Amino acid sequence: MSSVPMVARPSVGAAAEKIGAIFLRDARLAISYPMSFWLGWVSIGGQVLAFYFMSKLIGPSRSFGFGGRPGSYFDYVIVNLAFVEFQTVAISSFQRAIRSDQMLGTLEAVLATPTSLPLIVLSSGLWAFTLTAVEVAVYLGVASLLGLDLAHTDLRTAAVFLLLTVACMSPVGVLSAASIMTFKQLGPTNWVANGLAMLLGGVLFPVSKLPVALQYVSWMLPITHALNGIRGAVNGATLVQLAPDALWLAGCAALLLPVSLLAFSHAVRRAKLDGTLGHY
Secondary structure (H helix, E strand, O other): OOOOOOOOOOHHHHHHHHHHHHHHHHHHHHHOOHHHHHHHHHHHHHHHHHHHHHHOOOOOEHHHOOOOOOEOHHHHHHHHHHHHHHHHHHHHHHHHHHHHHHHHOOHHHHHHOOOOHHHHHHHOOHHHHHHHHHHHHHHHHHHHHOOOOOOOOOHHHHHHHHHHHHHHHHHHHHHHHHHHHHHOOOOOHHHHHHHHHHHHOOOOOOHHHOOHHHHHHHHOOHHHHHHHHHHHHHOOOOOOOOHHHHHHHHHHHHHHHHHHHHHHHHHHHHHHHHOOOOOO
């Protein structure tokens, strides 16, 4: 009597279940600290109001617009501050997730499951990205009540640059997570990246106002191209018009993503051989 072979569950379905489980775990952990969770929403309103009143001191300028058209400082800075959050979360979410698992003593158990390392490390940022997307939507919504003009936004171009920003900056976060696997400490990566973005990335003032030497440095930062693309999309620019920035980000992401995953895999293998995987 022949036995009927069991049909294996599709790998895609199994991966989706694991991603969902990691997402729910992170969501429950975040919501379990209500004070910190809700203060983040309150700070959005405070920041928007602060820059709204600050913008009253600065008149419209072509430096704040796109394509030679004048724009308001409020529109310029609010769009930048909203979308620079994706850089912040891309860099910090992966290293914080790994560090949290180290401190809670669950890292060894998670890595012992039959789950690929890329799926574990990339899924660990899913909740953070989802929350940030909602926060940015609220940020822009509050700013719209105070006069932010989003009527000309090219949604397709904005979506492409949003994805490219996440794809380009996430490998930096994965590399930071790899350093935590090795050194068991949070590094200053997020602080350095945010500092460079504020000073050289065109977040608070246009890059054109920098000395020429620093403009070249600014051109090398992914956030400069990401924000230029987002501001262009908000002003109605098409993807063709912003192709140089899009191609720069795509090339950076294609180069950094495999390198970061290989670095993280090497860090995990080294920690297993050293017997320090559970150390913190």
